[in-house]
Amino acid sequence: MKVVKFGGSSLASGDQVKKVFDIVTSDPDRKVVVVSAPGKRYPEDRKVTDLLIELGERTLRGEEAPEYLSAVIARYSQVAEELKLPAEIVSKIELDLIQLLNADKTGQARYIDAIKASGEDNNAKLIAEYFKSRGIEATYINPKEAGLLVEENGGTALVLKKSYENLKSLRKRSGILIFPGFFGYNEASEVVTFSRSGSDITGSILANGIEADLYENFTDVDAVYSVNPNVVSNPKEIRELTYREMRELSYAGFSVFHDEALIPAFEAGIPVHIKNTNNPEAAGTRIVNERKNTNGPVIGIASDDDFCSIYVNKYLMNKEIGFGRKLLSILEDFGLTYEHSPSGIDDLSIILRQKQMNAETEELILERIRTDLKPDEVTVEHNLSLIMMVGEGMRHNIGTAARASKALAEAGVNIEMINQGSSEVSMMFGVKESQEKKAVQALYEEFFVGVYA
Numbered sequence: 001m002k003v004v005k006f007g008g009s010s011l012a013s014g015d016q017v018k019k020v021f022d023i024v025t026s027d028p029d030r031k032v033v034v035v036s037a038p039g040k041r042y043p044e045d046r047k048v049t050d051l052l053i054e055l056g057e058r059t060l061r062g063e064e065a066p067e068y069l070s071a072v073i074a075r076y077s078q079v080a081e082e083l084k085l086p087a088e089i090v091s092k093i094e095l096d097l098i099q100l101l102n103a104d105k106t107g108q109a110r111y112i113d114a115i116k117a118s119g120e121d122n123n124a125k126l127i128a129e130y131f132k133s134r135g136i137e138a139t140y141i142n143p144k145e146a147g148l149l150v151e152e153n154g155g156t157a158l159v160l161k162k163s164y165e166n167l168k169s170l171r172k173r174s175g176i177l178i179f180p181g182f183f184g185y186n187e188a189s190e191v192v193t194f195s196r197s198g199s200d201i202t203g204s205i206l207a208n209g210i211e212a213d214l215y216e217n218f219t220d221v222d223a224v225y226s227v228n229p230n231v232v233s234n235p236k237e238i239r240e241l242t243y244r245e246m247r248e249l250s251y252a253g254f255s256v257f258h259d260e261a262l263i264p265a266f267e268a269g270i271p272v273h274i275k276n277t278n279n280p281e282a283a284g285t286r287i288v289n290e291r292k293n294t295n296g297p298v299i300g301i302a303s304d305d306d307f308c309s310i311y312v313n314k315y316l317m318n319k320e321i322g323f324g325r326k327l328l329s330i331l332e333d334f335g336l337t338y339e340h341s342p343s344g345i346d347d348l349s350i351i352l353r354q355k356q357m358n359a360e361t362e363e364l365i366l367e368r369i370r371t372d373l374k375p376d377e378v379t380v381e382h383n384l385s386l387i388m389m390v391g392e393g394m395r396h397n398i399g400t401a402a403r404a405s406k407a408l409a410e411a412g413v414n415i416e417m418i419n420q421g422s423s424e425v426s427m428m429f430g431v432k433e434s435q436e437k438k439a440v441q442a443l444y445e446e447f448f449v450g451v452y453a
């Protein structure tokens with residue numbers, strides 16, 4: 001039995017949905033189909049989820065936003081027309097959305113989540129109707145009835161373990177089950193969405209719950225590439241990588257698969273297969289527990305921008321009991337999360353996503369650090385990019401850091417910081433945002449060109 005997830009790009013038009021139909025019905029093991037909301041049809045297009053967020057936020061502020069409501073409805077209308085489905089389906093979607101917009105606005109986060117989630121919910125209903133219109137037994141499944149329970153954690157959904165047990169009964173249902181991605185229900189029966197691109201997470205949870213043999217994740221590229229294809233053209237495809245490698249790479253910028261989607265599949269030992277809806281014959285990429293390490297130390301290079309680093313220097317910091325804890329507790333008091341903390345004898349840097357802090361909070365934090373910790377120096381460096389080189393092979397290879405540093409130096413890239421993950425499957429370089437692309441290209445050149453040829 002397989003769980004198959006289709007991303008927004010795979011469902012952006014009626015023609016795309018027809019491809020999805022062909023893929024699902026070509027393999028009788030494809031039982032549970034997880035769908036996203038309609039995504040972009042062309043690069044400048046807007047995803048239905050983005051339109052819904054804008055619509056919800058404007059309505060919450062008391063503004064009229066009829067153009068957003070009609071833009072969402074127009075997307076479903078186009079798909080329904082191309083699939084020759086009755087117009088009544090679209091009227092129901094419109095009614096549902098108007099009801100959600102008129103709902104109680106006291107809990108603002110839950111109000112927006114319900115509107116956001118309607119993108120996948122209504123799409124699942126529409127797609128189930130299409131499968132039925134083609135003579136296939138297909139049922140829309142509501143996550144609440146199926147028992148996909150979550151709690152809110154830092155603003156987004158976190159699956160509750162009991163969901164897995166609840167979802168198991170889906171195995172016994174007949175026909176194809178069309179399940180909306182991206183959200184679950186909390187104990188108060190309210191919708192809570194996962195973070196953006198979270199339908200990947202729903203697919204993984206379902207794979208775990210129904211004890212699937214395989215979780216297939218269909219997207220718009222032939223494979224996971226060793227580097228973001230928007231940074232290097234025609235990069236090498238990765239055939240196989242481990243859960244741990246993929247989690248590090250997703251987290252660090254490979255947006256093709258959500259980093260939180262690895263754990264449910266990993267816990268149940270279910271392989272994940274990334275494939276292309278537009279080219280299902282392509283081999284794709286398999287994510288597995290262990291792989292043969294044949295490709296040298298590095299399997300992928302990911303990068304992401306918009307980080308900053310709080311640098312704290314104090315003579316004999318290493319002798320001061322509780323220094324690190326006190327520093328981190330200041331961040332905690334301001335509700336901030338951090339990503340890395342490289343340290344030396346007398347200094348410590350905390351790297352965080354800079355969108356969490358505005359100029360005012362930044363000044364308050366620095367003031368707290370000065371008062372509570374009495375450092376010799378405290379500064380913030382803005383506009384950093386983090387580049388993550390990942391590979392299980394790095395544990396057994398000597399000299400990877402030296403090769404990387406040399407390649408970056410030769411490309412004229414200044415390394416602001418280096419950090420090796422304790423697991424030794426990743427190595428991070430902090431560089432100025434303006435040098436990110438050049439740095440990734442130089443590392444790709446060093447570790448990939450010629451290696452797989």
Ligand SMILES: Nc1ncnc2c1ncn2[C@@H]1O[C@H](COP(=O)(O)OP(=O)(O)O)[C@@H](O)[C@H]1O
Pocket residue numbers: 006007008009010036039197218219220221223224225226227228229230253254255256257
């Ligand atoms: N290393 C990578 N390999 C493949 N695709 C990548 C990589 N890094 C970033 N991407 C981007 O991820 C996109 C697919 O993810 P996404 O747009 O979320 O798909 P979906 O709509 O199917 O969920 C690709 O089109 C590509 O631009």
Ligand SMILES: N[C@@H](CC(=O)OP(=O)(O)O)C(=O)O
Pocket residue numbers: 006007008009036037039047049050119181182195196197198199200
């Ligand atoms: N539609 C949601 C969830 C999702 O997973 O979408 P996609 O599969 O298009 O990345 C989003 O845009 O965040």
